[in-house]
Amino acid sequence: MRxxxxxxxxxxxxxxxxxxxxxxxxxxxxxxxRLAAERLCPADGPRLALLDWVMPELDGPGVCREVRGRKExxxxxxxxxxxxxxxxxxxxxxxxxxxxxxTKPFDPEELKARLRTxxxxxSLEDRLVEAREEMRFQATHDGLTAxxxxxxxxxLLGRELARSRREHVSTSIIMxxxxxxxxxxxxxGHLAGDxxxxxxxxxxxxSVRSYDLVGRYGGEEFLVxxxxxxxxxALARAEQICKTIAHKPAQTSSGTVPITMSLGLLISQEWDxxxxxxxxxxxxxxxxxxxxxxxxxxxxASPKISSADxxxxxxxxxxxxx
Amino acid sequence: xxxxxxxxxxTFNQGELLARVDNDRELLxxxxxxxxxxxxxxxxxxxxxxxxxxxxxxxxxAHTLKGMLSNIAAGRAADAVGCLEQxxxxxxxxxxxxxxTAFERDATxxxxxxxxxxxxxxx
Numbered sequence: 252m253r254x255x256x257x258x259x260x261x262x263x264x265x266x267x268x269x270x271x272x273x274x275x276x277x278x279x280x281x282x283x284x285r286l287a288a289e290r291l292c293p294a295d296g297p298r299l300a301l302l303d304w305v306m307p308e309l310d311g312p313g314v315c316r317e318v319r320g321r322k323e324x325x326x327x328x329x330x331x332x333x334x335x336x337x338x339x340x341x342x343x344x345x346x347x348x349x350x351x352x353x354t355k356p357f358d359p360e361e362l363k364a365r366l367r368t369x370x371x372x373x374s375l376e377d378r379l380v381e382a383r384e385e386m387r388f389q390a391t392h393d394g395l396t397a398x399x400x401x402x403x404x405x406x407l408l409g410r411e412l413a414r415s416r417r418e419h420v421s422t423s424i425i426m427x428x429x430x431x432x433x434x435x436x437x438x439x440g441h442l443a444g445d446x447x448x449x450x451x452x453x454x455x456x457x458s459v460r461s462y463d464l465v466g467r468y469g470g471e472e473f474l475v476x477x478x479x480x481x482x483x484x485a486l487a488r489a490e491q492i493c494k495t496i497a498h499k500p501a502q503t504s505s506g507t508v509p510i511t512m513s514l515g516l517l518i519s520q521e522w523d524x525x526x527x528x529x530x531x532x533x534x535x536x537x538x539x540x541x542x543x544x545x546x547x548x549x550x551x552a553s554p555k556i557s558s559a560d561x562x563x564x565x566x567x568x569x570x571x572x573x
Numbered sequence: 574x575x576x577x578x579x580x581x582x583x584t585f586n587q588g589e590l591l592a593r594v595d596n597d598r599e600l601l602x603x604x605x606x607x608x609x610x611x612x613x614x615x616x617x618x619x620x621x622x623x624x625x626x627x628x629x630x631x632x633x634x635a636h637t638l639k640g641m642l643s644n645i646a647a648g649r650a651a652d653a654v655g656c657l658e659q660x661x662x663x664x665x666x667x668x669x670x671x672x673x674t675a676f677e678r679d680a681t682x683x684x685x686x687x688x689x690x691x692x693x694x695x696x
Contacts, residue, residue, distance in 0.1 A: 260637060262607050262644045266593070269600050305636055334639060334655075356643040359595055 252370060255296070256280040257287035257314065258303040258332065263355070267301060270359050276366075284309030288317040294324050299369050301353075301362075304333040304344065312347030319348035326376045328369035332357065393467040395445055396452035404466025408476050409527050411464070412519055415479065421520035423485035425475040426534040427455070427492065430511045430546040432471035439505040446503035447510055451496060458492045482518045489516045489549040497547055511547035513538055522554050582648075584679070585686035589646040602694045605687050608645055615641065616680065619654075623673045631669060632661035642680075645687070650679040 254276045258264045264280045271278050279297060281287050285308035290296050300318075302311035309317070311331045318327050331344045331352040344352050350372070351365055391403045399407065408424065415422040429435075429451060436444040448471065455465045455473060464476040475492065477485055493514055500507040515538030517530055525533075537552035544550060582588075594600040615638050622630035635658035642651035653676040660668050 260640050260644075261611065262604050262641055265607065266600070266604060266644060269597065270595065273595060273597075305633075334636070334643070355640060356593065356646070359593060 252299060252373075253277045253279065253297040254299040254301065254366070255287060255290050256301045257282070257284060257306060257311070258301075259283055259306045260303070263303065263332075267357075267362075270362065271301075271366075274363050274366075283307045284311065284314045287314045291318045291327055291329075292321055296327070298325055298327050298373055299366060300327060300329045301366075302329055302331055302349070304331050304340075312344055312349065315344075315348035325380075326373065328372055330365060330369065396449055396467050398452050398455075398473070399464065399466035401466065401468055404464060404468065404474050404476070405527070407464050407466075408474070411476055411478055412527060412530070415519055416524060418479075420479045421481065421485070421518055423477040423480055423482075423488075423519065424517045424530060424534045425477070425485075425489050425492065426468070426515040426517075426531070426538040427473040427475060427512050428514075428538055428542070429471040429496075430513055430542075435508055435510075439503060439508055443503035443505040443508060447501045447508060450501040450503075451510065451512070454495045455492060458495045459488065482521070485516060485518055486549070486551065489514050493547065493549055513541035513546045514549045515539070515541055515552060516549055517552040584647065584649050584682055585690070586646040586648060587686075587690055590690075593644075593646065598694045602691060604645060605691050605694075608641060609684075609687065609691075612641070612680075616677070619657075619673065619676075623657075623669045626666050626669060628661045628664055628666060632658055635661060642683075647683050650676065650683050653679045 252275075254271055256264060256267045256271070256278060258267065258280075259282050261282075264282065268278045268280050276299075279290060281290060284302070284306040287300065287302060287306075288309060291300055291314065300314075302314050304311040311333070315329050315331070318329065329349050329351075331349045332355055333340065333344065333352055334355045341352060350369065353362060353365060391400060392398065393400045398404075408422075411422045429447065432444065432447070435447060448467075451471075451473065452465070452467070455475060459465060459475060459477065462478060464474075464478075466474045466476075468474040475489075477488055480488070493512060496510060496512040500509045515534045515536065517534040517537060519530065522530060522533070533552040533554075537550045540550040541548050590601060590604075591598075594604065615634065619631070619634040619638060622634045635654050638654045639651050639658060642648075642654060653672070657669065657672040657676055660672055
């Protein structure tokens with residue numbers, strides 16, 4: 252564990268450094284409070300600190316206040332070293348954000364014991380942060396595929412559409428549905444069905460850019476959101492997804508199962524500022540058109556052709572139009 | 574004999590210092606060497622602060638010296654300079670000189686003990 256020592260008096264620094272190194276700490280020693288705050292404030296700074304109370308530039312309580320003023324960063328456990336023993340001084344030190352204080356000259360065993368208390372607090376904080384992150388993940392991701400869950404992918408899509416309208420670029424929505432999934436479940440069982448959903452998620456993620464969004468929309472339906480892309484790219488990407496899903500059977504607990512997927516593609520710029528739900532409805536209709544066309548293919552959702560739209564529609568091959 | 578030993582321990586308690594450095598004689602020697610190098614400068618700063626009758630300066634200088642002396646288990650001198658710090662904080666300027674003289678006397682008595690300790694550690 253890394254620890255910062257701040258003391259302007261060289262003998263104290265040396266004594267503390269040696270004592271703590273012998274106890275297994277990785278020690279950084281500085282000679283004033285300003286340097287201490289600069290070392291402790293960054294996110295990757297030491298999380299344990301021993302601070303002399305009276306120091307040049309910035310005193311120990313001042314360092315505590317600066318460190319506590321940071322937001323959203325790991326907790327730093329700080330012990331003030333002081334020869335001040337009055338109740339008022341102790342209260343002032345603790346009020347500044349210190350966790351503990353130790354009277355100089357310190358007893359080495361007491362010092363180590365108090366730092367072990369600090370380590371227990373930090374370990375508890377680590378466990379709490381881990382638990383919070385786990386809960387955050389569970390609340391935002393699909394439990395089976397680890398993709399964004401429906402609520403989150405819808406929220407992200409809404410934000411993406413708003414951004415693309417502001418910046419006059421296009422967002423593409425691809426509604427995807429595994430073909431004949433019900434019969435896969437019926438034939439191979441639900442565990443095999445789960446394996447296929449997980450494999451599909453992997454293949455979807457591998458088919459898009461790192462900043463595109465993939466979520467599980469429900470059952471065997473998935474939603475892919477391509478940020479800031481032109482119609483030709485969106486179409487090529489959707490076709491690539493289709494190929495990637497179908498290119499080899501999925502390995503399941505019941506053996507290999509061939510899979511294919513139908514996709515409905517909607518390019519936002521080709522539509523007026525329709526509400527999200529309506530855009531999804533149109534993407535869904537394109538998906539059903541792909542199903543009707545024999546599955547394992549992509550269909551594009553096209554608005555009713557007007558003179559303004561005709562040029563962009565002309566760029567899309569006729570076979571893909573709904 | 575017992576009284577003299579107690580008095581000597583008040584001036585410099587080698588056993589306490591050894592415990593503080595976890596019986597690390599090399600560290601003990603290093604600390605005492607640093608002390609001997611640094612102390613004259615701090616003492617001079619203290620003397621000048623007292624002469625200037627500036628309570629704030631006296632308090633800062635006395636606080637630093639108290640820390641140094643406490644670290645090497647020089648209890649008597651640490652207490653003496655601690656008194657001076659208290660006086661400075663409570664504004665008893667008229668007593669600075671008297672308290673400094675007492676401290677200087679204790680500090681002078683301390684130095685031979687430190688030399689003896691360093692010599693012993695070197696052996």
